[in-house]
Amino acid sequence: MPVTNHRITFARSPRGLPTPADFGADETPIPVPGPGQFLSRTVYLSLDPYYRNVMKNSPIYAERLAPGDVMIGETVAQVIESHHPGFAVGDFVAVRNGWQQFALSTGEGVRRLDAAVAPLSTALGVLGMPGLTGWAGMVHLAEPLPGQTAVVSACTGPVGSTAGQVARQMGARVVGIAGSAEKCDYAVRDLGFAACVNYKDGDLAANLKDACPRGIDVYFDNVGGETLAAVFRNLALGARVVLCGMIEAYSLDQPPPGPFLGPVVGARASLKGLVVYDHLHHFAEMNRVVSGWIREGSFRYREDVTEGLASAPEAFCRLMRGGNFGKALVKVAPETR
DSSP: OOSEEEEEEEOOOOSSSOOGGGEEEEEEEOOOOOTTOEEEEEEEEEOOTHHHHHHTTOTTSSOOOOTTOBOOOOEEEEEEEEOOTTOOTTOEEEEOOOSBSEEEEOSTTOEEOOTTTSOGGGGGTTTSHHHHHHHHIIIIIIOOOTTOEEEEESTTSHHHHHHHHHHHHTTOEEEEEESSHHHHHHHHHTSOOSEEEETTSSOHHHHHHHHOTTOEEEEEESSOHHHHHHHHTTEEEEEEEEEOOOHHHHTOSSOOOOOOOHHHHHTTOEEEEOOGGGGGGGHHHHHHHHHHHHHHTOOOOOEEEEESGGGHHHHHHHHHTTOOOSEEEEEOSOOOO
16 A cells, blocks of 8 residues: 555636646645544545535535645545444445545545445446436426426536436436537437437527427526526426526636526526535435436446546546536546455
8 A cells, every 4th residue: 555645635716717737736644543433545536516616615615625725525435444333444435535545534424335236436426416416406396297398408417417317217308408419419329318409509599499399398407607598598388497507607707697587487487496415315215216227227327537636637627628528537546346
């Protein structure tokens, strides 16, 4: 085992889109667990857009970063030393180790993982917080009915692909929005969506009208901005809009102007804000159902894996530029059993 712990640290709040210069790196001694603690080795690091908001100390999140702090983040890790009665050496866990090779934990908020249920990496994607976000938004907020049209933006990421496939399982006709022909082909071919619109190709509002001739009954929004405005122009009567993420605004120093809300009134639509922490009590339900769909082959997911912790800053910057395809992960160490 190495004698030092490689860490990626927060250096400064980005101006606009993040760059690798916004991060630092250091090495520290590997920590030693005390009573009631365990030491784990990071295997996978999750990269999520909301880190950009934490880097500017957004009041939305409780997490705070000062220069020199280890970057925050959810990980899959393996226990390598334990003084905790609930965790044994060799256990795989989902734990917030952050951007570092080794970390201590008291076990609070930690999930033990079973590789026989689903691949370990899914605990950070479709069977983790992103998956719970998509599940809760569709099942408990949007509630699409059979035959209705449900539209999902950023539809090939872990949140969007879960939301869309859940809506499909509920009997809805699902239309995705993505940023390339390759992603749209994947949404239709692999995720089973009825159609997918490339927001970079032509007039988005007009293309949505063609794809949703009866209007949009449910919209799961991951991006905000002009995409949300285009959807508003195509709402069906009684539409439900779930506001989940606004990635277009995360790298702006000032919030963008909001879309005109007149069509929401005309459509008698409902807008609901989705914060995943309100739905943690549905985690077991989501894992049970979605892992079953994965095993039977009716639910698909895609991962965008970067090798090596040192590559994490550039991988995160690529994610924020929209260059990823699937759940963004960094493989920090091999899955040894």
